[in-house]
Amino acid sequence: MPGHTPQIRLIQVIESVWPEDKTVESIGIAVAGPLNPNEGLIQKSPNLPEFDEFRIVEYLEDHFNTTVLLGNDANLAALGEWKYGAGRGHQDLIYLTISTGIGSGVISGGKLLLGARGMAAELGHVTIIPDGPICSCGKSGHLEAFASGTAIAKWVQAEIEKGAKSIVAHDQQITAKGIAIAAKKGDALSVAAFKRAGDVLGIAIVNFLHIFNPTIIIFGGGVSKSIDLFLPYIKKAIDQHVFAQGYSEDLVLTTAALGDDAGLLGALALARHAY
């Protein structure tokens, strides 16, 4: 559909899946990037700048004459895992997706945590070490700056430049995936890279336990496929740093069940809830 604006293409995509024999009661939309779900407003859209400051809910409600609901993709992935995936039956849940960055969503008391402007649950952007490395957001020492796939690769790259030996040194591009493969082969620098990420994730997760007292933490995103490489350090941090046993004794630490569809299924849950 070249030539059309992204707005029109969006309408065409929705029309292409519109059921002929059923009524549409509501539409749920998952969007990456900062948005205000209460106002139905996309604040910033890095990949499709035509959607910057775009009132998507109003636009689609006017066109389709049905209820439209908007959510941040990481929040909706948490909602999807809660309703249909690894988090079913839990009422207090934390979802962390570890890939290029670290996204997150929180279910607290059976409700998606949104905050006043829908900007809550940015767990990747909590400070772990105040004078630590610079995060993708520009601030220093955030969890994401230590434990995202990008951060893991960056650290390995820097260590190699300082003279450390590793079998990933000759990879065309050093990636978290390559480092995970090397770590599983026993490459010391790669093992150390996941230990460093795991130690920092552990500190952060203990904080999240004290803050939210959840019963489950779900890890999604590409890096979570290598959970065996960092989970031991998270468990050790929990053993060492949780200040009352009640926070950890029945805690489930697991991986996501829905893969890349989690956000879409969360949008479905959002739409169903409204309906």
Next chain:
Amino acid sequence: MPGHTPQIRLIQVIESVWPEDKTVESIGIAVAGPLNPNEGLIQKSPNLPEFDEFRIVEYLEDHFNTTVLLGNDANLAALGEWKYGAGRGHQDLIYLTISTGIGSGVISGGKLLLGARGMAAELGHVTIIPDGPICSCGKSGHLEAFASGTAIAKWVQAEIEKGAKSIVAHDQQITAKGIAIAAKKGDALSVAAFKRAGDVLGIAIVNFLHIFNPTIIIFGGGVSKSIDLFLPYIKKAIDQHVFAQGYSEDLVLTTAALGDDAGLLGALALARHAY
């Protein structure tokens, strides 16, 4: 009422305020220390060990034949400030009480944050600097270990022992209150003590903004009476470390309105809500 068990004294206190001409629909109870509000269970009662592992809700419901609700005192102080105090009209609120320790309560989306076992919102026990000083809870580097009244006094004491000069050096006991008085007179060490606490509180509060996206933060407890001594550092941390303007542009930073009655008024709110 000497000779009576604390349980019987508690019943006598409630009977002493029982209204003669009105029906009691519910009773709300605020208790310091770890408890499970869902089970109506006091887990640990440091000051009255007879209440350790005591099912207070069941005990009082059996005796008075009315609904009884239980809450942690800091959580209920947050509820009190929200319903009747400085937080009226807000739906996303953080309450921090800074005194001997740091207690806290969170209202998120118009609901008290409790977590699975009612142990959530322990914001004083988040790690700020992993290898920092030991907290009252025994773990290292928590917010409380830097910014409580006890921590402020401890730091000044240690600096004086290392040779620092201060007008509080000859106080019979070095307290946060004495340090605040000295700081207002320009005592350099005392000013530095509040700067240190404020810097760390600032980092923590930025994290809480990213986690909860609240519209108001309320400071209670004895140390909050000296808010002018640390608020500038919190504001500076917010300016420097918040990663999107939406977290801070309409944020209210203020002191509690209800003083020592906040917890009791929160218990009233809890009881009313049930009714």
